[in-house]
Amino acid sequence: VLYQYRVDMAIVKVMGIETEYGITIRDGIGFDPIIGCSLLINSYQVLETGKVKWDYEEEDPTRDARESVPPRKLREQPGETTQFINRILTNGARYYVDHAHPEYSSPECTNPRDLVIYDKAGERILDLSRQKAEIIRGRGERIIVYKNNTDSKGNSYGCHENYLLDRKTPFPSIIRDLMPFLVTRQIYTGAGKVGAENGAEPVSYQISQRSDFVEKEVGLETMLQRPIINTRDEPHADAEKYRRLHVIVGDSNMSEYTTYLKVGTTALVLEMIEDNFIHQDFSLRSPVQAIREISHDPSLKRKLRLEDGRQATAIEIQRQYLELALGYLDRRDPDPLVKDVLAKWAYVLEKLEEEPRQLKQEIDWVIKRELIEAYMARHHLFWEDPRISLIDLQYHDVRPSKGLYYLLEEEEKVERIVSDDEIEEAMVNPPCDTRAYFRGRCLQKYAHNISAVNWDSMIFDLDHGPLKKVMMMEPTKGTETDVGRIIDSSPTAADLLEALQS
Ligand code: ATP
Ligand code: MG
Ligand code: MG
Incomplete structure (x- = not known):
């Protein structure tokens, strides 16, 4: 082939940002970083749902949250523990532990402006998690989260x-x-x-x-x-x-x-x-x-x-x-x-x-x-x-009252692209023009019937019958236009799946 002409237009540029955050603890005796990350993510779940649901083997919030010495099993198998802590949020993002760092992966967006909004929503989510984690630990320590890429000890996170x-x-x-x-x-x-x-x-x-x-x-x-x-x-x-x-x-x-x-x-x-x-x-x-x-x-x-x-x-x-x-x-x-x-x-x-x-x-x-x-x-x-x-x-400190970037923002000394209202909204609601919409809305409405969520699929566990898997192989399908009305008019997950099939 000498020439290959592309007659079709380029496909929609779906994009997402994953951010690994740095985490440290001050005025305390310190903790295993993996426990720290898990604590952040679980603390956010407490905030989101009002329920304490710990992903550890034993459902005892006090054990892992309060002890600085991690249970032996967690320590011996860090690979396994990281897999436990993986949450998908109602805004369509993923919030999980990646090698001793808390990571927020934005939902899929179709343009740079939306991506800024969802990336910033991640910072707010980390800050809320941090605040709640300090309360749960209850020891007067400071848990500090940084959105940077180096611990200055030779390690970089991405x-x-x-x-x-x-x-x-x-x-x-x-x-x-x-x-x-x-x-x-x-x-x-x-x-x-x-x-x-x-x-x-x-x-x-x-x-x-x-x-x-x-x-x-x-x-x-x-x-x-x-x-x-x-x-x-x-x-x-x-x-x-x-x-x-x-x-x-x-x-x-x-x-x-x-x-x-x-x-x-x-x-x-x-x-x-x-x-x-x-x-x-x-x-x-x-x-x-x-x-x-x-x-x-x-x-x-x-x-x-x-x-x-x-x-x-x-x-x-x-x-x-x-x-x-x-x-x-x-x-x-x-x-x-x-x-x-x-x-x-x-x-x-x-x-x-x-x-x-x-x-x-x-x-x-x-x-x-x-x-x-x-x-x-x-x-x-x-x-x-x-x-x-x-x-x-x-x-890079994500605390609005302490982070130096935020102080400049407060004093209107930096140029902004989006508004605080948009960021706040994006903490809980998904973008409307990618499959993240379907994912997020389903988690808002049918969470107790959802047993697994991936970027490209969701598994529903209805009250009766086998598990049902919904494939989402097209990142630009499952938008508000595609499924908004179906979700609005389906009171239960079973209704939703039936409506999607017809
Ligand atoms: P790792 O954390 O090891 O790097 P990973 O690259 O698979 O794994 P995730 O943390 O799961 O990453 O995040 C995936 C990111 O890619 C998210 O921000 C998501 O919105 C985005 N994404 C998912 N599917 C697509 C796609 N098909 N095209 C572009 N972005 C996508
Ligand atoms: Mg990742
Ligand atoms: Mg990645």
Whole structure:
């Protein structure tokens, strides 16, 4: 085949963000992290349902909640315990323990704005869980939850983005055309970090939390030898039609603007790749080295070497992608959200080129650096001072009254994309335009008849007869338009299943 024309439009960009949070305890004797995570998630369940239903082997809330020494069985088989604690929330999200970290995986959304709302709803859910867990433990300790990506002891935890892709798109072209984008987008998606880790060159402040931990170009792993492009292929959908691209190089962001731009631009680039629109080759000679070099150069002046011998800065490479996107969308009438993403992308690149400080209300790494530098000036401190690292950490604290990002938000010193009302609503209600709608509404209405929930299926346990499985292999089916009225008019799960069949 010489040419492969795509006549059909790109498929709807369904997307989700998974965030692993850091958790620590202060003023107490400490606890096993897995117990801590389980406690958070169970505490939220108590809040949500008013009932204490513990997922441990013995249904005794006091045992695991109050004891700092975990029961032997839990300790011996951590793999097993993590599997126990897996909840699906009425907003369609998943809330679970992933290797000693509490993780919130957003429901599937169809646009960057909704995804910001559901990602922020996750922060609120973690904060509520934290508050309730402190009360349940009842020892006057502080349980603190951070939305960042490093424990500063050499361990990183991730923020994974997920994008629905057409299975027909060849993976090698995804690798070729996405890699330079992912390596360079950190200049506006980075969350900022004091110091370096994981054997990287020392530095006072760098752009990304995660870049020091990237070790490979392409690979299957997410915890070791972390790759820029992850080959994990679990579509949670019809595998013949779809791929779910699992992006693991990004930072967890506090700024709504940053998250919005991160997923908005990435979705656009993926759409161009699917449409076979990218015919320029920006391949970098050493992407892994480049991702660290860019992160370590907040001046953004560093030239990177391309495979074909040319040299370009991260800004220049991003500009090329932006130009492509402008040309791509010129051919059709883009929706207002896409136009907005493009405008913000152009604005941010322009400001980064002039003077990054101008983005002190928009972009996490710039916002945080301004905050730290102001503090350093007030207290005559240097970057190496341990208090500076604490400020870095506190930027990511999810407590609205203590987290430094939230304090800036309170003072209206950061640019927002969504409203508090929308976030609050999203804590309990699903998005209306993906299968998350069906999942969430069913959990709201028929929870006691639901025995298992996955991204692509649900199992109902009716009061009589065998278990019934509902498959949801199409991420864009099961929307409010598809099933809203059926759910409204079905008082019981049995009625629902009958109505769905007819
Ligand atoms: P791990 O936690 O080990 O990385 P995982 O990648 O399967 O496992 P989950 O924590 O279960 O991740 O989260 C899956 C995320 O992907 C969710 O945010 C969800 O909304 C999103 N998602 C699910 N199905 C699709 C799909 N077909 N396309 C795009 N996103 C999807
Ligand atoms: Mg996950
Ligand atoms: Mg994941």
